[in-house]
Every structure is written in structure tokens, then in C-alpha cells.
Amino acid sequence: MIIGEQKPFKEIVRNLEGHETILVAGCRSCVAICLAGGEKEVGVLAESLRIHSDLNDLGWEVGEATVERQCEKEWVRELAPLVEEVDCVLSMACGVGAQIVQEMFPDTRVIPGLNTSNMGAPEEQGIWSEKCGGCGDCVLHLTGGICPMARCAKNLLNGPCGGSQDGMCEIDPETPCAWDQIFQSLKRLGRLDLMEENIPPKDWTPSRNGGPRTIVKSSAVLTEKEKRAREGLD
């Protein structure tokens, strides 16, 4: 899932300057699970904005709506009648969702309400950690199921640096050393032989250095005719 957190209220308010009618748009997927932009957070933020408006005599009109997934156009379409009524959408989805809303409603300004952080997972209630670097060339089979690209502060590929001590990373005593975790995992799995192999320089072309990545599964792509049929045009 995608992990994000709400921007500071002051920053949100500053970014909303100049707008009067605002739709706070949430998402019931990842950002709801990380308690950043689901229905509940949308309600709280919208009410806070109304109070802020009243206290400062801003005259804002703040509406709220939450869709199933803001990253999919099919769901975002539901927002159309509400977006028509406002001059700005405050998206409480991840950066993907915010962009889809902007793409669907190009004439209305979309302002991000969250800082999107990473691809990760809940550790325990209230704690989420990054797990995947999205590098486009997965090495988990070599690293005991632990991603060094996301979880090592230097994204090293050949074992822990000299700053690994007592299982912790040199950057701070609270951060586990990913390569220590990899070592312990491979040891449990009886595959310490993998720690002996030199992994050569990584091919970063499937990573983000080549510009935005697009994956095409041709068997799933609709033909023009199929698209027209789906839209009910034929």
C-alpha cells in the first residue's frame, strides 16, 4: 500500500488561499488504512477548515466526499457533480489520486492535502514502514525477502556497510539495518551462500531514471472497437 501523512494544517490553509469553495476529497484505499485521507480524516479536516474560515471570516464553503479509489478514473468520475460546484479540490489521496482528479477535472485546481511518502505496510496500529523501492528489478529472492533498495539508507546491494551495529543502522539508533535483517533471514533460510555473491552494478533503466514508467499488458489492452463497445457507442 501507499503510505502518506497529512500536511500540516497551516500549510494546507496557506495553499488554499484565494479559493472560496473547496471540496475535500478522500480515498477509501491505502490512505484510509494509514489514517491520513479516509472518510474520517476528510470529515475532521473539512470541519477544521470550516472553523478556521469562521474564526477568520473567510467565508469558505467546504464540502466533502470520499471515493473508493482516487487512483482510478471509474471511481473519480463520481465526483463530477460535486467538483462542478467548487473552485478547488483538496485531495486527501496519495499523489497518484490527486493527479487523477486533476486529469479528470482539468479546469479545477487540485491541491494536495497529503505528503505521499512510500510503498510500505502497517507494522502495528499507528506505525507504517517503507518496504519497497519500486526499482523495477526485484532482488528479494537474493536478499531473504527484505528490500535493500527501500530499507537500506545507502541502498547497498552487497551487504551491510561499516556502520551496522547491533542490528541498527548508522543513521539513527531507532532504524534497523536492512542488511543485518537480510543476513539473519538468509541465515534462517540456510542461504548464507547468497551473501558471498558479488551483485554487479544495478541496471537502473527499469527505475525512474528513464522518466515516468508505463507498463503495458497487451493481452489486456482493448482494441478501439472494444473500447467503443464498452462505452456503448456501437
Add this chain to the structure above:
Amino acid sequence: MKSGSGIERLFERGRFVVTGEIGPPMSSDHAPVRENARFLKGYADAFNLTDNQTAIVRMSSLASSVICMEEGVEPIMQMTCRDRNRIAMQSDLLGASALGVRNLLCISGDHQVFGNQPESKNVYDLDSIQQLMVFSRMRDEAKVWGEAELVEGPKVFLGAAANPFADPFEFRVTRLAKKVKAGADFIQTQAIFDMARFERWMAEVRSRGLDQEVHIMAGLVPLKSVGAARYMKNKVSGMIVPDEIIARMKAAENPKEEGLSICVEQIEHLLTMEGIHGVHIMPVAWERKLPEIVERAGLLPRPTP
């Protein structure tokens, strides 16, 4: 000869090699490097020029290396993986070789959170083992990474770091073996205070025959005070300072003198250790104590390479 560097020639002749360290200044003035080089010349066979150590912006290790050479001092240019991608790394190696730098130490580099640019983005296109793979191929096959050929490859003796005091301990010899396989010619270790652990590491190194494949130099930092010892024990990741050392520094009437004595005793012990081909002495913020240490350890005069 891979590079013809002074330390390569000394290792080839089986000499016990001594290296020191010169920290480039936070300045564009060449004088501090030049003065240190002049002062230290003849007290070690080569000197490391650190590469923005602890991620603090300083004069580049390449420029500092060239200044040392102008003073007749052999440099070991350090290059971290933190600040350059593989294009810049290979380019800088070619440039360094063109300017006459013959020793290069490949290291991951301290994370940028420690320095004065904590908001910077680190690179780590390569890690230090991949850096060795790329550089040894440039030298030995005259090829950049990939297939493109160089008109002339760099002439460079390749160093790497090893930290027997980091964890997991069981992996530390494996990591050395990986660096040797990747092309390291010599190794400088992290500063030793826990000699017992170092001996355990060396025993494992010898049992894998790695001491026959690479020149291992034992790293040493002379302690200036009990505070410095405690700082390294508690604040520097990947360093072990045993309580006996701290107690000894604490009890000393003259802690500076005691720190030097400990260092000299360590060198005397290392001189007898099988598989140790040299010492790398790093008098952090105490550079000018190096002559006294090497003299007291009986390592003078330094041989002509």
C-alpha cells in the same frame, strides 16, 4: 605492477607499509594541505586524502591529492559512493590517473545525515564493492562499465575499507572476501581498540587465505583523551572501544601520553601478527602526532619505494 605506486612497490618487496591521513580543509586555500604534507613527509609511505569525511563539505580529495603530490607526498585518494554516479566516478578516476594519482580507496561513505548537508540527496548508484568491480575492470581490461573501450585505462592501486567491529560479525570476513574478489589490492581497517576481536577476525581471514590475496593494513586512531574514547564507543557506529581502554585512559595522569603509548603498543603487537602488511594511522584532529608515533614504534626511517 598494476599502478607503480610507491605503496604497491613496497608491498611487492614485502615491506611493512605505513599510511597516514590528511584531512582536506573547509577552505579553498591550498596552504593547509601543503603545510601538512610538508610536515608529514617521510613519516609515512602514503597519506589518505579523505572525501568529504562525515559528509562535511571540504576541498575535494582529488585536488588535495594533487597538492600533496606537488609536495612530494604520495596520496591515497578516497572516493565515496555517496556523491557520484558511475559516470562521475569513472570520469574522476581517469582524471586522477592522468594527474598522477596512483592509489584510490573505494568506500561507501558516511551517510549525509552526519554532515553539514543533511538535506542533500545521496547517490549510491554503485556500492563500494561494485565500485571496485568497475575500477578494476577499467584498469585491467581498459573498459568502462559496459563494453566501451578506453584508449588507455587508469593506472591505479585499488584500496578498500574493512570494519571487523561492525555487525554482523560473522559476515565481516565474507565482506572482505567480496571486496578481494571485486578487485581490492589493499585494505585499510577501521580503527582497532578491541584487539581480541581483531585477532578473531584475522584468524578467520587467514583461514580463508585472504591475507595471501590482499594487503591488509590495520587501522589505528591514537586517543587524545578519555572523552574521545567514550565518544567513539558511544557515538560512532561500527566502533568498539573496550572498557579496559577507557579505564586506562581515565586512570592516566597524562591522557595524551597514554593514548600515544596505547597506539605504539598496538603497532608493536600488529608487527608480529601474521597477515598484517602495514598500519594505517589516523590521528583524527591530531595529525601532527604521526611522526612521534611512527618513531616510537620503530618504523623510521621509511624505506624508499
